Amino acid sequence: MSTGQILIIDDEDQLRKLLARLLGREGYAVLEAKDAKAAWKLLEKEEVQVVLSDVKLPDANGVELTQAIKARYPEIEIIVLTAYGNIADGVQAIKNGAFDYITKGDDNSRMLPLTSKAMDKALLQFRIRSLENRISGKYDFDNIIGQSPEIRNAIALARKVAATDVTVLLLGETGSGKEVFAQAIHRASARKMQPFVAVNCSAFGKELLESELFGHKAGAFTGALKDKKGFLEEAHNGTLFLDEIGEMPIELQAKLLRVLETQEFYKVGDAKPLQVNIRIIAATNRTPEREIESGHFRADLYYRLSAFQIQLPSLNERRKDIPLLAEYFLRQLAPKNNKRINGMSPAFAKALQAHNWRGNIRELRNVIERAVILTNTAELDADALPIEFHMAAPAGEPSSLSLAEVEKQHIARVLQYAKGNKTKAAEMLQIGLTTLYNKIKEYNITV
Ligand SMILES: Nc1ncnc2c1ncn2[C@@H]1O[C@H](COP(=O)(O)OP(=O)(O)OP(=O)(O)O)[C@@H](O)[C@H]1O
Numbered sequence: 001m002s003t004g005q006i007l008i009i010d011d012e013d014q015l016r017k018l019l020a021r022l023l024g025r026e027g028y029a030v031l032e033a034k035d036a037k038a039a040w041k042l043l044e045k046e047e048v049q050v051v052l053s054d055v056k057l058p059d060a061n062g063v064e065l066t067q068a069i070k071a072r073y074p075e076i077e078i079i080v081l082t083a084y085g086n087i088a089d090g091v092q093a094i095k096n097g098a099f100d101y102i103t104k105g106d107d108n109s110r111m112l113p114l115t116s117k118a119m120d121k122a123l124l125q126f127r128i129r130s131l132e133n134r135i136s137g138k139y140d141f142d143n144i145i146g147q148s149p150e151i152r153n154a155i156a157l158a159r160k161v162a163a164t165d166v167t168v169l170l171l172g173e174t175g176s177g178k179e180v181f182a183q184a185i186h187r188a189s190a191r192k193m194q195p196f197v198a199v200n201c202s203a204f205g206k207e208l209l210e211s212e213l214f215g216h217k218a219g220a221f222t223g224a225l226k227d228k229k230g231f232l233e234e235a236h237n238g239t240l241f242l243d244e245i246g247e248m249p250i251e252l253q254a255k256l257l258r259v260l261e262t263q264e265f266y267k268v269g270d271a272k273p274l275q276v277n278i279r280i281i282a283a284t285n286r287t288p289e290r291e292i293e294s295g296h297f298r299a300d301l302y303y304r305l306s307a308f309q310i311q312l313p314s315l316n317e318r319r320k321d322i323p324l325l326a327e328y329f330l331r332q333l334a335p336k337n338n339k340r341i342n343g344m345s346p347a348f349a350k351a352l353q354a355h356n357w358r359g360n361i362r363e364l365r366n367v368i369e370r371a372v373i374l375t376n377t378a379e380l381d382a383d384a385l386p387i388e389f390h391m392a393a394p395a396g397e398p399s400s401l402s403l404a405e406v407e408k409q410h411i412a413r414v415l416q417y418a419k420g421n422k423t424k425a426a427e428m429l430q431i432g433l434t435t436l437y438n439k440i441k442e443y444n445i446t447v
Pocket residue numbers: 143144145146172173174175176177178179180181243285361362365
């Protein structure tokens with residue numbers, strides 16, 4: 001029995017109903033639309049794998065509609081129904097991305113096998129897409145955890161801008177969720193079925209970043225053996241996320257500005273420009289104004305990018321979300337690590353609240369994962385936290401402590417944490433065991 005859903009677009013009621021019956025008998029779920037407008041409405045609401053569309057529709061041409069549907073929903077396969085004798089339409093439809101075409105009334109015997117093949121292909125594409133989404137852990141706004149006004153405010157702004165094509169600049173400390181926001185904006189936009197391409201500008205050297213972004217022609221430089229598509233081209237019709245934009249070399253920033261202004265760019269080694277349609281979301285963990293002053297960030301690019309800025313709060317600024325996020329990561333990470341852990345002790349929760357989260361949500365996630373791995377009971381407890389959680393800063397005026405005193409206190413704390421195990425303490429302190437013994441003696445530390 002076949003599965004999957006087919007949408008038939010045809011204004012001839014009789015023929016449409018006949019096809020619907022035929023395909024329904026094969027086990028497909030079938031939807032019907034009289035025109036393109038009704039078809040778009042159904043496509044928005046329903047998951048459709050295959051479209052059968054007449055060429056002559058009251059409000060559209062099926063050959064052009066094919067291109068529009070493929071642009072928005074690339075996984076869908078389309079079979080076009082052409083009028084008798086009009087092969088040109090069929091050929092053009094295939095050029096526009098159709099799976100195939102059938103001549104109306106003439107090809108009923110081809111209809112079922114062809115539909116079944118198109119369905120197989122589409123189902124495979126849907127499966128790949130869903131696996132890709134799962135692997136890359138894509139986020140939408142509902143998965144952005146946080147109740148504090150600071151994060152709710154950022155989410156509200158991002159939701160509003162998502163529906164538009166406006167360039168967005170996300171500001172926030174490292175690990176505060178800039179990429180998560182960029183993905184959520186993409187997924188809430190009309191481009192959601194199109195690629196989301198993320199580029200970390202700090203991960204490449206200057207030359208490499210240029211050819212990775214813009215692509216290159218074969219022979220453009222030594223080692224460029226074949227033509228290569230750049231990220232800009234890969235993100236065509238979709239969203240390009242430029243992370244750490246402040247790290248982009250200044251000459252490249254000028255080129256990027258040109259792309260933003262003209263939606264046009266040149267591959268490295270190519271004389272003719274390529275047209276692209278992309279939405280840009282950029283992010284930085286630096287302060288743009290300071291970067292401009294120091295000459296690392298072009299002011300004109302900044303003004304162009306910052307049409308819509310969203311400042312993401314740091315975790316320290318929204319401490320009341322810490323328990324919520326910790327629970328969320330625990331629920332996610334315990335099963336992943338095959339652990340049955342259903343809560344955290346008050347001491348564990350208190351230590352999370354007191355910590356200075358310089359690495360923000362990424363750090364919190366890592367701390368929870370580490371604790372999950374170390375825990376074999378039903379509850380996360382404070383001893384599964386990294387050492388810095390156990391060692392509050394030494395009390396008193398800093399000036400009142402000599403370096404030797406700080407060293408003594410630190411060694412004492414580490415020994416206490418290691419429950420008197422000197423080998424473990426020496427490892428944590430990254431000193432030899434003999435040195436540790438000497439220090440214990442020198443400072444008269446009681447173990
Ligand atoms: N609000 C949130 N809810 C749940 N998980 C989140 C949230 N924000 C961020 N995360 C998680 O925190 C981690 C860091 O997020 P992300 O990579 O988006 O940060 P970033 O600001 O882009 O960091 P960097 O500046 O280092 O690139 C990821 O594992 C992400 O899944």
